[in-house]
Amino acid sequence: xxxxxxxxxxxxxxxxxxxxxxxxxxxxxxxxxxxxxxxxxxxxxxxxxxxxxxxxxxxxxxxxxxxxxxxxxxxxxxxxxxxxxxxxxxxxxxxxxxxxxxxxxxxxxxxxxxxxxxxxxxxxxxxxxxxxxxxxxxxxxxxxxxxxxxxxxxxxxxxxxxxxxxxxxxxxxxxxxxxxxxxxxxxxxxxxxxxxxxxxxxxxxxxxxxxxxxxxxxxxxxxxxxxxxxxxxxxxxxxxxxxxxxxxxxxxxxxxxxxxxxxxxxxxxxxxxxxxxxxxxxxxxxxxxxxxxxxxxxxxxxxxxxxxxxxxxxxxxxxxxxxxxxxxxxxxxxxxxxxxxxxxxxxxxxxxxxxxxxxxxxxxxxxxxxxxxxxxxxxxxxxxxxxxxxxxxxxxxxxxxxxxxxxxxxxxxxxxxxxxxxxxxxxxxxxxxxxxxxxxxxxxxxxxxxxxxxxxxxxxxx
Numbered sequence: 001x002x003x004x005x006x007x008x009x010x011x012x013x014x015x016x017x018x019x020x021x022x023x024x025x026x027x028x029x030x031x032x033x034x035x036x037x038x039x040x041x042x043x044x045x046x047x048x049x050x051x052x053x054x055x056x057x058x059x060x061x062x063x064x065x066x067x068x069x070x071x072x073x074x075x076x077x078x079x080x081x082x083x084x085x086x087x088x089x090x091x092x093x094x095x096x097x098x099x100x101x102x103x104x105x106x107x108x109x110x111x112x113x114x115x116x117x118x119x120x121x122x123x124x125x126x127x128x129x130x131x132x133x134x135x136x137x138x139x140x141x142x143x144x145x146x147x148x149x150x151x152x153x154x155x156x157x158x159x160x161x162x163x164x165x166x167x168x169x170x171x172x173x174x175x176x177x178x179x180x181x182x183x184x185x186x187x188x189x190x191x192x193x194x195x196x197x198x199x200x201x202x203x204x205x206x207x208x209x210x211x212x213x214x215x216x217x218x219x220x221x222x223x224x225x226x227x228x229x230x231x232x233x234x235x236x237x238x239x240x241x242x243x244x245x246x247x248x249x250x251x252x253x254x255x256x257x258x259x260x261x262x263x264x265x266x267x268x269x270x271x272x273x274x275x276x277x278x279x280x281x282x283x284x285x286x287x288x289x290x291x292x293x294x295x296x297x298x299x300x301x302x303x304x305x306x307x308x309x310x311x312x313x314x315x316x317x318x319x320x321x322x323x324x325x326x327x328x329x330x331x332x333x334x335x336x337x338x339x340x341x342x343x344x345x346x347x348x349x350x351x352x353x354x355x356x357x358x359x360x361x362x363x364x365x366x367x368x369x370x371x372x373x374x375x376x377x378x379x380x381x382x383x384x385x386x387x388x389x390x391x392x393x394x395x396x397x398x399x400x401x402x403x404x405x406x407x408x409x410x411x412x413x414x415x416x417x418x419x420x421x422x423x424x425x426x427x428x429x430x431x432x433x434x435x436x437x438x439x440x441x442x443x444x445x446x447x448x449x450x451x452x453x454x455x456x457x458x459x460x461x462x
Contacts, residue, residue, distance in 0.1 A: 044439070048114035050098050051438030051451050052430075057094070057118055059413050066090065068147055075135040083124045088132045089402065091119050096406040099430050101384025103129050103399070113440050114449070133395035141397055145212060148405040149232070151412065152208035155239045165204040165247045165365070166236050167372040168229060168254070170197055170221050173386040181393040185217035196388065198400060199225060200379070201232050202372050208411055209379075209404040210236060214397040221253040226262050233266050245269055249369040252276075255352060257312070260320035263354065271353040271366045274324065283310040284326050284348060293360045294329075303329045305359035308350070325351045325359045382426035383407055 060066065069086035076085045094115065095106050103126055109115045110123040136144075158164055173196040174189070175182040182194035195217035203210050211232035213225075229248075237246055246268045250259075254272035263270045274280060287308055292301035308324040315322050328348040353362050379385045383403040388396040407426070414421050414429055421429060438451040 046113055046439045046441055048112050048438050048440055048449075049435060050109070050112055050114055051436040051449055052434035053094055053098060053114055053118060054449050055417070056097055056410075056413055056434060059416065060090075060093070060409060063151070063409070063412065065093075065151075065409065071143060072140060075137075075140055076132070083128060083132070085132060085135070087120055088124070088129060091123070092129070092399075092402050093406050093409070094118060096383060096403050097410060097430075097434055099427075099435065101387050101403070103133070103389040114438070117440065117447070130390055130395070133390055133398055134392050136394045136398040138394075141394060141401070144398060144401045144405070148212070148401050148408060149210045149235055151405060152206065152210045152408040153203070153236070153239050154206055154412075157206060158203070158239050159241060159244070161205050161244070163245045163247060164236065164240060165249055165368060166201060166210070166233065167204055167369050168199065168201050168232075168248060168250045169372050169376065170199050170253065171376050171380075171386075172197060172217070173380075173388070175217075175388055178391065179388055179393075179396065180391055181214075181216040181396075182388070183216050183218040186220070187217070196396070198385075199228060200372075200376065200404075201229075202375055203236060204368060204371055206411075207371070207375060208408045212401060212404055214393070214400050216393075221250075222256050223258045226256075226258050229259065230262050230266065233263075233268055237266065237268065247271065247365065249366055251369075257314040257318035257320050260315065260322055260352075260354070261318045264320060269353070269355045271351055271355070271362055273366075274350050274352050276350070280308075280310055280324075280350065283308050283324075284350060287326060290328070291359075296330075302331055303327065303360070305363070307359065321354050323353050323355070325353065325362055327351070327359065327363045378425060379404065379407060 066086070069089050072085045072089060074085075076083075091106070092103070095103075095109055098109060098115070100106065100109060106123060106126055106129065116123055172185075172187050172189075174187060174193045175195055176193075179194065179196075182196055184192050184194055185197055187193055187195055197215050197217045197219055199211070199213045199215065199221065200209060201211035202208060211228070213228050233246070233248060240246060248263060248268055248270040250270070250272040252273040252275055254270070255275045260270070287306045290304035290306045292304050294301070294303035296302045304327075306326050306328075308326050310324045311322070326348050327350075328346045330345050330347075349363065351359075351363055351366055355362060357365075383406065385400055385403050389399055390396055410426065410429065411422070414424075414433070418433060421432060424432070436451055438449050441448050441450060
């Protein structure tokens, strides 16, 4: 029987900052009113459901986003342009921050007076937005990707760590309908469905995106992506001092000699999973010198590690220095494990690295890569990166980068105005900081935004 009257998890359930759970200690039975007796009063065109966009917009101006987006005005060079390109991109960032993951969602926001005010007084038609997204070329996409990565990096926060981890991963984005570059490829859920297969990269210490590249669905990760990964590695390395170590973590797709050579040239450490080939299985099964690193209550080893004398011909030809590590255990672990010994309950995991650190530390370091999976789920569910609004491939690439830029900016915004919410998912962050009711009024030659006293926005301003 528990004696705890206020469980520690209740604060998370109640979400006090968005109103929380009301007191329930009362003796009188509640009675629901008759909804037919509630009349409908006159309309009020000044009401907004997105009052938090005002403070979010002020934060972005402080961050220099409005100024940075002016570089994209060259995509619409005509002097008489009604909707400048930088204004269109800011409008889409606001729409994504408000929870609309498609360009078509701007139609729903066009009735909100605050959104219209921030858009310049007029919300363009979605046809205009589609045409403007189609204006992106390769140079503009590189600029947008660099801006997104810049807002995902924080030198001061990174330099507080001895080791920094860059996680590289790919994800499948199934597409329904005809889309340029959407082709059948590896798709565990919708087999044979055309899709995109983008690369996304995060820095684990910041949990932000520092690089992304949209690719056709039939393109696997490998040698063709070495230049993309090299650019992102250099980008993160430039934020570190000489004594810090940068680790790159990739799944089994990272078993590529050209990648290992690039990491060696850039002087960064890597840890990845190998491709499980029969000759590697055989080498692992013949290892005799296992070193125990963990024991059970009866002082019997339950986890052992060993180095495997194994080298692929491609590694030797490329001059890559690759160390193969095996970790075997008797305990159930998550992820794919190999049973190499008949009659024994040992399972083994294999890793590739160029580090001389102890094998158990390298294996533990790789397990931290699992954090990118929930982040990708956050990008898909909360920001809709899997939804491609246009037929054109470059337009869809631009939308992907805009959504990741909005994610990075939202994380910065939360750290500044409400650091105690940094562990929240974006759906709850929007409820607390963006989707706030208010009234936009004109008084004393200035615009005022009135919000309820109980909302988080008012408390954070105090």
